[in-house]
Amino acid sequence: MESTLTARDKVGVQDFVLLDAYTSESAFLDNLRKRFSENLIYTYIGTLLVSVNPYQELGIYTMSQMELYQGVNFFELPPHVYAIADNAYRMMCSELTNHFILISGESGAGKTEASKKILQYFAVTCPMTESLQIARDRLLLSNPVLEAFGNAKTLRNDNSSRFGKYMDIQFDYKGIPVGGHIISYLIEKSRVVYQNQGERNFHIFYQLLEGGEEELLAYLGLERDPQLYKYLSQGHCAKESSINDKNDWKTVSSAFSVIDFTEDDLENLFGILASVLHLGNVCFEENHQGCATIPDTHEIKWIAKLLGVHPSILLEALTHRKIEAKTEEVICPLTLELSVYARDAMAKAIYGRTFTWLVNKINSSLVNKDFTKKTVIGLLDIYGFEVFDKNGFEQFCINYCNEKLQQLLIERTLKAEQAEYEMEGIEWEPIQYFNNKIICDLVDERHKGIISILDEECIRPGPATDLSFLEKLEERVGQHAHFQTRKLAGPKGRKRIGWMEFRLSHYAGEVTYCTKGFLEKNNDLLYRHLKEVLCSSKNRILKDCFLVAELENRRRPPTVGTQFKNSLSSLLEILISKEPSYIRCIKPNERKEPSKFDDLLIRHQIKYLGLMEHLRVRRAGFAHRRKYEHFLQRYKSLCPDTWPHWHGPPAEGVERLIQYIGYTPEEYKLGRTKIFIRFPRTLFATEDAFEFSKHQLVARIQATYKACLERRVYVRKRHAGMCLFPKCNQSTCAAITLEAHWRGALARKLAKRRKWAVWTVRKFIKGFINRNKPLCPDNEEFIVFVRKNYILNLRYHVPKNVLDKSWLRPPGILENASDLLRKMCTRNLVRKYCRGITAERKALMQQKVVTSELFRAKKEGYAEALNQPFANSRIDEGDINPKVLQLISSEKIQYGVPVIKYDRKGFRARERQFLLTQKAAYVVELAKIKQKIAYSALKGVSTSSLSDGILVIHVSPEDSKQKGDAVLQCEHIFEAITKLVMLVKRGNIVNVVQGSLRFYISPGKEGTIVFDTGPEEQIYKDKNGQLTVVSVRTTSS
């Protein structure tokens, strides 16, 4: 945006606020000239628009231009009257406030054109409904009608508005123009009867003559040539090349039908216009008594016909005057001069009042009959400041009006701006400006002002003249600084003021007024006699304008000056309640020439339009200000903290917002209730950001809304049992219904399960908490569950065999039960085990039991030997010598094992077989039985506590058959001894000794065996002749 700004700024600056030398009038003028030379006629001072009349068509009022400015930020595009219009319109729509656009400038500066452009802009760009198009057309077409009756060619302007106009355009809540209302001010009636050289009467007369159909003119008794009419020819320019009366007539005629004028209305209206022209041509002659007469009554007849009055009464009224003397009325003839006055007064009166009627008629067609609340934009196109060579009562009124409007401007901008900064606590330097209230007071102060003095002079008894009025002024306001007359001026100033003149120092400059005609114009007197005639008129319009009640009212009507003063003050009241926009129009030259820039003329206008002061104030201040609430409301979407709602005070919200969007401190100031933004560019940037975010928000809202609508339709269809898919058939519908029911059933089931689950979990937790309490409803189920669970679990953890000692750890409450179960289980296992073993294995087991009883914890190597199963025998019968078998054939060999036998004396080792029968044990060497030990003779068996395999079989020394104890070494010592013990059937024969043992060799002789441990197994005879047995210590011992 910055770049486009720069491009636009190429020709001077488009906003005077951006001017460096903003206090210099020359710099101001230069900028205006620079732009004007490039046909850039518009420049801003902040939000005020300065417009220079180009006097040529520039092609800047096209449809595309209108579209361009529609809804765009004020400062975003080059200055234009459309921007002002659009800005007022947007503000009105968004804040629902009333506005007015004050267009001022001197005659010919382009005010009326500007107001027309604005009206067209609204007509084209505002939303519109068909039914309201009529209202729009009426608003547009009221203009040519009003211009025809109220505008005239003057020296300064070919289409000069000779009345002030304030027009309200009413908009409904949607921003559609629905109606309007027009107030007119002070129509310049004197123009009806007199025009200066080079000027014309009101356009309508010429249009009627030029464009009216033959029959119409014939009906009105008129000729086409305007030169034939005195009221039209005094300015000597009835025909003007720049004005096309014929075309204008067509426009006006067609406009009449749109704004509700009936045939009857038009007939009466044209009748009045024609009678004015006829009146102008009424000539008077002086008879010998010095009284006026009308020699040719041709015109009188026409007037009488057109106005519906009696010709002779009219004739009498124009040449006589009724004077009321106490109870009777006296009719006196008029002098020629007074008759002319009476004639002109009648013409002015009927034209003036008809104009008022016309405005009322237009208003009634613009009125909007619906009484809902409307907002309005007012357009004020009012005469600009006028300074002519000769300035009369009209200029006095016009310039007074401009003083009042300047006052409004001061109130609303300069003064208000300063007051606002003060109120908001914003630091700034006060601007010196001239307050023209003093001049307004000079003119309109009650009992003291010029208008009051003039009124007094008008009603005062005795001979009052314009001169006596001037003297009164000198007497009453002579001391005023802004008032001057020839008499009051010093010798220097004297020359420039005439004897009949007074000079006022207006805010815009000095203007000298000639008092000639002041009294007459202020009085605006219409002789009673003429008034009576007009009151009796059959012309409907005149009937409305001249009411009989007026005749009966003996009170003097208010003077023109006072009426004007009052209407101005009510105008100001209207304006003060609205938000202002200003357009200041400047006329570039006096000759209506395009591209001519008259420095002097423009400098003067810059001065009296107060543009420099306005710029100074604007520059010292801020380009934009807004109430915190409004600012926040508009831009809150730009900051996440303030969107969608800010709940704190608006001022804080604004602060947060501007911090977020990055305003620098020099760009703004925060007042008490408003934010002040210094540069326009800051505002554009914010507006741009807002526009962008607005689109995003709209898209989001739209999406949500659409979704909402779709959902509603969907739900409705579903409730109505309708199919959601346009193309599906009945069976699909049925399937969808079934599906829906099935899903419902599933969902219900799931819900039930979940409910159950919740209930169960809750119960479980409660049970767990109360698990150690005695059985109660709270833990009952939990305990059942725990029990069941434990038992079920136990299934998988019961010991698999008798030796398996593992057991599933029980919960506290089940300890007793667990013990019982464990015992049962063990018993069961044992029983099962026992039942599973064979008789043979049982015998072996019994032997093991015997071994256990003999050696457990007594002899080393027992534990290791335990796992080795016992054999029935270690020697097969085939390995036993048959002789031996034969020798002991009476006894069955129960067990045999190879052994090593040690000599009792020399301890020599000999391999032998050790055989056991039921009766005796035998030591056998091959075919010989070396020793037979009958069990009856067996005294005992000894073995050591160590892991050696030595066993000594003790025999009884008394037994002579025995050779002595047998010292044997056997590899299966536990097995051999066990077998022996079981055969002997005496448990106590086994003796496990420690250290050594003694044995019987022969009667009276004993040997010793010493047991010891060492690194390796050894058996040897030691020095003492003892048998030493060394064994290795087993790990288990």
Ligand SMILES: Nc1ncnc2c1ncn2[C@@H]1O[C@H](COP(=O)(O)OP(=O)(O)O)[C@@H](O)[C@H]1O
């Ligand atoms: N914006 C414009 N573009 C072209 N011509 C213009 C423009 N404004 C004014 N004029 C010309 O200047 C003439 C006088 O303008 P007008 O609006 O009647 O002046 P004012 O109402 O101030 O007396 C118009 O008739 C027209 O020819």
Ligand SMILES: [Mg+2]
């Ligand atoms: Mg005008």
